[in-house]
Amino acid sequence: MALRSVKFMTRPFQHNSNRSIEIFLGTMNEGNYLNVGLGGSTQTIHPDDAKRLRDELIKLYPLALAPAAAPASKFKAGDKVTYKAIVGYGARGMDGRKGVIKDVLANEWYMVNFTGGPFDNLIKVHSDYLAAQPVEPRGFKVGDKVRRTTGQSKGVVMTVVETHPTQARGDIRVDGMTGWRMQKYFELVTDDPVEAVKAAIPTVNSGRYLVVALEGANYVPGSKPKVHVTDIGANAEAERLAKEVGGTFHVFKATFEASREKPVIPPVKTTKL
Incomplete structure (x- = not known):
C-alpha cells in the first residue's frame, strides 16, 4: 500500500520558546498503525488510539462550520415587479403600479422604485405585496420562421425578411405577403419538439x-x-x-x-x- 503522510513545521511563538519543530504523521496501512513524529522522536500507535487523539483534538478545537446559506431571495435588484394589494391590506392607491427592485433588504423586504402614479416613489415593500411582471416576448428578427394566426393565410409558415426600423409596434415584412404586417398576427415557429407538438394541437x-x-x-x-x-x-x-x-x-x-x-x-x- 502507498505511504500516506503529512509533515509540517510548527510556527514559533512564545509558548515554545520561539522554536519551530517538525510534526510527522504517516502510515502505509491506516487500519493497522499510525506513526506519530514530534521534534525528531517517532512513536507508533494503534488506530484506535489515533482516533481517540483525533476526537480529543476536536473537543479542544471544534471544527468551524460553514455559515448557513441565506435563503434565496424572491427577487433581485433590477427585477420588474407590480404592486398587488391584498383585500383589507396594502397602501392606498398602489395596487397595479409597476416598479423596479432597487435594493434587496433582509427578510424579503425590498426598496422598489415605483412609476406610473402622480409621482415616482422609492418605497420599502415586502414580497407579499409584489408580483413579478411577465416577461415580454422578444420581437421578431430577420430570418425568423413565423406562422400566420389569422386570415386566409392562417397556419402558413413564412420567413421574416425585414423589420420596421422605427415603428413601436414592430411591423414586419414576410415572404409571400406584400406590405408591412403587424407582429400580433404571427407566432414564432420553434424547433423545440415539445412546442412543435403543442402548435400542432388545435x-x-x-x-x-x-x-x-x-x-x-x-x-x-x-x-x-x-x-x-x-x-x-x-x-x-x-x-x-x-x-x-x-x-x-x-x-x-x-x-x-x-x-x-x-x-x-x-x-x-x-x-x-
Whole structure:
C-alpha cells in the first residue's frame, strides 16, 4: 500500500520558546498503525488510539462550520415587479403600479422604485405585496420562421425578411405577403419538439355557436338550430352541411347576453251576468 503522510513545521511563538519543530504523521496501512513524529522522536500507535487523539483534538478545537446559506431571495435588484394589494391590506392607491427592485433588504423586504402614479416613489415593500411582471416576448428578427394566426393565410409558415426600423409596434415584412404586417398576427415557429407538438394541437374555444345558412344576402337560421359548445364542433358541422346539402354556411358565436325574468301575468277572471 502507498505511504500516506503529512509533515509540517510548527510556527514559533512564545509558548515554545520561539522554536519551530517538525510534526510527522504517516502510515502505509491506516487500519493497522499510525506513526506519530514530534521534534525528531517517532512513536507508533494503534488506530484506535489515533482516533481517540483525533476526537480529543476536536473537543479542544471544534471544527468551524460553514455559515448557513441565506435563503434565496424572491427577487433581485433590477427585477420588474407590480404592486398587488391584498383585500383589507396594502397602501392606498398602489395596487397595479409597476416598479423596479432597487435594493434587496433582509427578510424579503425590498426598496422598489415605483412609476406610473402622480409621482415616482422609492418605497420599502415586502414580497407579499409584489408580483413579478411577465416577461415580454422578444420581437421578431430577420430570418425568423413565423406562422400566420389569422386570415386566409392562417397556419402558413413564412420567413421574416425585414423589420420596421422605427415603428413601436414592430411591423414586419414576410415572404409571400406584400406590405408591412403587424407582429400580433404571427407566432414564432420553434424547433423545440415539445412546442412543435403543442402548435400542432388545435386550440379549442368554448362558448355557444350556431351554424346558419347564407342565402343570397340573408341568413336563414333553422327553426331549431343545434347549439354547439365548441368552435371545432360548429366548424365541422358547417363543413358537413356544405358538403352534403350544398350552399354556404357560417358559424355564429354568442358574444353578449341580456336577460330578465319574464313577467307573470295573472289570468283574467270573467263573471257571467
